[in-house]
Amino acid sequence: MLVIPCPHCGPRPENEFRYAGEAHIARPADPEALSDAAWADFLYMRGNPKGRHAERWRHVHGCGRFFNCIRDTVTDRIERTYPAGTAP
Amino acid sequence: MSWRTVSGGRIDRSRLVQFRFDGKSYAGHPGDTLVSALLAHGVHLMGRSFKYHRPRGVLAAGSEEPNALVHVDRGGGRETPNLRATQVEIYEGLVATSQNRMPSLRFDVGQAVGLVARFLPAGFYYKTFMWPASFWKKAYEPALRAAAGLGRAPVAADPDRYLRRYAHCETLVVGGGAAGIVAALQAAASGARVMLCDEGAAFGGGLLDERDAMIDGRPAEAWLGWALSELASRPNVTLLARTTAFGWYPDNLIGLAERVTDHLAMPDPKLPRERLWQVRAREVVIATGAHERPLVFPDNDRPGIMLAGAARAYLNRYGVKPGARVVIATACDSAYAAALDLHAAGVMIAAIGDLRTDPRSPGVDAARAAGLPVRTGAAITGSTGGLRVTGALFGTEWVACDCLLMSGGWTPSLHLHSQSRGKLGFDPASGAFLPLETAGQRSIGACAGMFDLADCMPGHAVMGSIAPNGTHAGLVKGAKAKRAFVDFQNDVTARDLLLATQEGFRAIEHVKRYTTTGMATDQGKTSALNALAIVAERLGTTVPEVGLTTFRPPYTPVTFGTIAGASRGALFDPERRAPMHDWAAGRGAVFEDVGTWKRARYFPAPGETMAEAVARECRAVRTQAGIFDASTLGKIEVVGPDAAEFLHRMYTNAWLKLAVGRCRYGLMLSEAGFVMDDGVVGRIAEDRFHVTTTTGGAARVLHHMEDYLQTEFPGLRVWLTSTTEQWAVIAVQGPQARAAIAPYVQGIDLSPSAFPHMSLRIGTICGVPTRLFRVSFTGELGFEINVPAEYGPAVWAVLMESGTLTPYGTEAMHVLRAEKGFVIVGQETDGTVTPDDLGLSGMIAASKRDFVGKRSLRRPDMLAADRKQLVGLLTDDPGIVLEEGAQIVEDPRQPIPMRMIGHVTSSYPSATLGRSIALALVEGGRARIGATLYVPMPGQTIAVRVVAPVFYDPAGDRLND
Numbered sequence A: 001m002l003v004i005p006c007p008h009c010g011p012r013p014e015n016e017f018r019y020a021g022e023a024h025i026a027r028p029a030d031p032e033a034l035s036d037a038a039w040a041d042f043l044y045m046r047g048n049p050k051g052r053h054a055e056r057w058r059h060v061h062g063c064g065r066f067f068n069c070i071r072d073t074v075t076d077r078i079e080r081t082y083p084a085g086t087a088p
Numbered sequence B: 001m002s003w004r005t006v007s008g009g010r011i012d013r014s015r016l017v018q019f020r021f022d023g024k025s026y027a028g029h030p031g032d033t034l035v036s037a038l039l040a041h042g043v044h045l046m047g048r049s050f051k052y053h054r055p056r057g058v059l060a061a062g063s064e065e066p067n068a069l070v071h072v073d074r075g076g077g078r079e080t081p082n083l084r085a086t087q088v089e090i091y092e093g094l095v096a097t098s099q100n101r102m103p104s105l106r107f108d109v110g111q112a113v114g115l116v117a118r119f120l121p122a123g124f125y126y127k128t129f130m131w132p133a134s135f136w137k138k139a140y141e142p143a144l145r146a147a148a149g150l151g152r153a154p155v156a157a158d159p160d161r162y163l164r165r166y167a168h169c170e171t172l173v174v175g176g177g178a179a180g181i182v183a184a185l186q187a188a189a190s191g192a193r194v195m196l197c198d199e200g201a202a203f204g205g206g207l208l209d210e211r212d213a214m215i216d217g218r219p220a221e222a223w224l225g226w227a228l229s230e231l232a233s234r235p236n237v238t239l240l241a242r243t244t245a246f247g248w249y250p251d252n253l254i255g256l257a258e259r260v261t262d263h264l265a266m267p268d269p270k271l272p273r274e275r276l277w278q279v280r281a282r283e284v285v286i287a288t289g290a291h292e293r294p295l296v297f298p299d300n301d302r303p304g305i306m307l308a309g310a311a312r313a314y315l316n317r318y319g320v321k322p323g324a325r326v327v328i329a330t331a332c333d334s335a336y337a338a339a340l341d342l343h344a345a346g347v348m349i350a351a352i353g354d355l356r357t358d359p360r361s362p363g364v365d366a367a368r369a370a371g372l373p374v375r376t377g378a379a380i381t382g383s384t385g386g387l388r389v390t391g392a393l394f395g396t397e398w399v400a401c402d403c404l405l406m407s408g409g410w411t412p413s414l415h416l417h418s419q420s421r422g423k424l425g426f427d428p429a430s431g432a433f434l435p436l437e438t439a440g441q442r443s444i445g446a447c448a449g450m451f452d453l454a455d456c457m458p459g460h461a462v463m464g465s466i467a468p469n470g471t472h473a474g475l476v477k478g479a480k481a482k483r484a485f486v487d488f489q490n491d492v493t494a495r496d497l498l499l500a501t502q503e504g505f506r507a508i509e510h511v512k513r514y515t516t517t518g519m520a521t522d523q524g525k526t527s528a529l530n531a532l533a534i535v536a537e538r539l540g541t542t543v544p545e546v547g548l549t550t551f552r553p554p555y556t557p558v559t560f561g562t563i564a565g566a567s568r569g570a571l572f573d574p575e576r577r578a579p580m581h582d583w584a585a586g587r588g589a590v591f592e593d594v595g596t597w598k599r600a601r602y603f604p605a606p607g608e609t610m611a612e613a614v615a616r617e618c619r620a621v622r623t624q625a626g627i628f629d630a631s632t633l634g635k636i637e638v639v640g641p642d643a644a645e646f647l648h649r650m651y652t653n654a655w656l657k658l659a660v661g662r663c664r665y666g667l668m669l670s671e672a673g674f675v676m677d678d679g680v681v682g683r684i685a686e687d688r689f690h691v692t693t694t695t696g697g698a699a700r701v702l703h704h705m706e707d708y709l710q711t712e713f714p715g716l717r718v719w720l721t722s723t724t725e726q727w728a729v730i731a732v733q734g735p736q737a738r739a740a741i742a743p744y745v746q747g748i749d750l751s752p753s754a755f756p757h758m759s760l761r762i763g764t765i766c767g768v769p770t771r772l773f774r775v776s777f778t779g780e781l782g783f784e785i786n787v788p789a790e791y792g793p794a795v796w797a798v799l800m801e802s803g804t805l806t807p808y809g810t811e812a813m814h815v816l817r818a819e820k821g822f823v824i825v826g827q828e829t830d831g832t833v834t835p836d837d838l839g840l841s842g843m844i845a846a847s848k849r850d851f852v853g854k855r856s857l858r859r860p861d862m863l864a865a866d867r868k869q870l871v872g873l874l875t876d877d878p879g880i881v882l883e884e885g886a887q888i889v890e891d892p893r894q895p896i897p898m899r900m901i902g903h904v905t906s907s908y909p910s911a912t913l914g915r916s917i918a919l920a921l922v923e924g925g926r927a928r929i930g931a932t933l934y935v936p937m938p939g940q941t942i943a944v945r946v947v948a949p950v951f952y953d954p955a956g957d958r959l960n961d
């Protein structure tokens, strides 16, 4: 079980968190302006890197907040976490 | 004769302990294990092997024991199979039986008639039983199950109690041998929290087996006593004996299994049987020691043949002589320590055969000086005997013996290090893999290749211990591979491994699976390196080239009880109860599971069937009024100046203009455009909404809302609070609903003009504050009374006193809403259903440019004409009730597999309509209204007519009454 440093609460065990997919995929400001292909890309296309991965977690059994996390998918090492809405 | 020494050992000779093994009574002493007590009676035969049912004795003295597995029965359903007898401490009344014998250990039919002998070679799982396939079920499997396999699982439920503890520490030391104790002393001195665990009953590891070693000027035993009392006196140190570190999980989370009471005859009933520790350690010090390697030669598995270090342990720790005339075959100096200790105890050493041509060490010199017959360059190539070894073969010469000790050197125990994904390097000098440096942990002592006691105890003066130099892995030179066992527990021989390589297996992971070497309870502890060496030699390569197989948790088997802990029975998945649960239970309600909730399904009157009860409840709602516990509905309080704007973005319909005191049915989509949840939302104030969700969707909806609020719309000033458990919800539904509640409501004008359908008022009921909704999920005039949860039962009881309300359950609720064609998310929908599929296009606010899921509704697939759409189905025979989930076809005479065009989502007998009704999702369904389709079922094909999905009061007049 990983120890995940919540940017708001500090290090906590993984079972307090819920994974929430890849980070830094912003919802388009005006979805109606997008082509079908561009919209499908936003909805469904995700990276699946071997190595460094920016992802979202939610401290669901804690402060309840979503935040971002850089994790290595090979070693499981967490490089850093940072609040939602901030740059990596 | 007694095989006990005159004195010595860590047993209490003043007391006797009676126990039974295979039905026979024996006596031992407190401090004995089952093995040491049996050896004290000259009993070596303790098991039969897995495949060949060969008689087997004990090989080792610790958890690596592959042969002596026993079934312990503590009575009252307390049974444990596959226990290593080397770790079973005896207590008064212990009952243990050997495994894998038919019918007895001494005479085994399986071996006598070669029952399993024909299934011998490597890969037998894969080859022997492949053809004919029909033979597998009929012949092979029953025969194999009877003949092969380990212990049998207990049948009764486990009556014991298991607990779980969590701990944090700066240093966790795994292994309480010399290295571990020194590390714990060092760490403890700094004041940090230290935990030291050992799988044995006593701390000390190899120190317990030393006879002559001196540490800091005192005997090893005395030093050990000092060190342990030093550790025990420190408040920052936790000592855990009988505790196995079985698994390593990410970020230094270590699983420990503590055996609390199994060694006690009369355990304190307040104690758990076992305890699972989940320890998060800043640093883990691995001091797990090493396992001695057997020598691989033909018939190296007879009872009486054991590891040299094990014999030394039995002698020095338990005061037991493993034989009267002992032969030693070795490639390692540590066997000389065993020889010298046995010699000193009066055991005759018939021969020491050393594989090395010119071994030099203080041990060899001491053995020679003691007059022991040391032969150099002497290869052991066989043994004689039946139920006990009678001789050892060196080349062409037989040496008689009743005990044959062997040592191929020591293999570091890498399991935990390897589980942690720590890297390994091969060390040619010791012929073994060693752990490489890894962050957050370090390996010390024998598991790091420091086999010499002096190296294990930095900062301490160690004298009189023999360093275990010398190593051998693989088949002994000149010995045949047949019946030369490598993995004793899985009955894998050198020949099996050679066969596997001959058949083309190169990767060690494949060889492992093909031959099953290194699998099962011992996880290759005694076999891995020998197997590698044999494969490497045959492939003409080196051990590091072949590589190790992966180590996986658990290190030794862990009981299911320990893993489950308290999560059993009612605590496995705790149930949630609605506020009026007890009233319903008292009324004789039959409950159903909805998520983790218990919900009253129906309230049978005496002698009533479920169908009769549900029909009566439905009729009461349609003609008078019913009362229903709707408290499980999810509830979210949405508050803030931007609350309306937030709901406007989260739901398909328009919210900005909803007046205070009005409600609206809200439809929520995922961003992909599929229906995700629904529920009634009421506006309590300009900046406050009372949102309801489906019972099962509450947590999901809150998570979804939080996600958008926090990450996509962070500028909105809105706060979300789950209030599901704060409100009891009493639904009163039916033409007489208003009359039923009116006497109890204060401060609210209930008249239809003042309080129309889809509105809410705040007032009191029975003096209790209420949010009173006028809503309906039945199609009748209806109210949902929200009161603080604690008041729910009291208000319910008062309403019941009027005598005009019939309680109804979830089944009647389902029927009533289906008659009206109201969908249930999760029943009519499955995550691929759009609002239009449900006929709810009217719920999409045309005025909104955007809301979550809107853009997806325009994708071409979402607009296809042949999408499955919600329709009603009426069977031609009104008495037939379709099965929910049944498939629908256009032409029942088409060949199988038929083209299925939809399925039944809801189906009930309707008392109101006097016939069955069903809802279904059907391709292009709305265009098929009036058509006949078919539902093929076993034994009959049911014709159905497609109709609109509203069966009762389509105009909705009754709602607005």
Ligand SMILES: [Zn+2]
Binding pocket: A006, A007, A008, A009, A010, A059, A062, A063, A064, A065
């Ligand atoms: Zn947090």
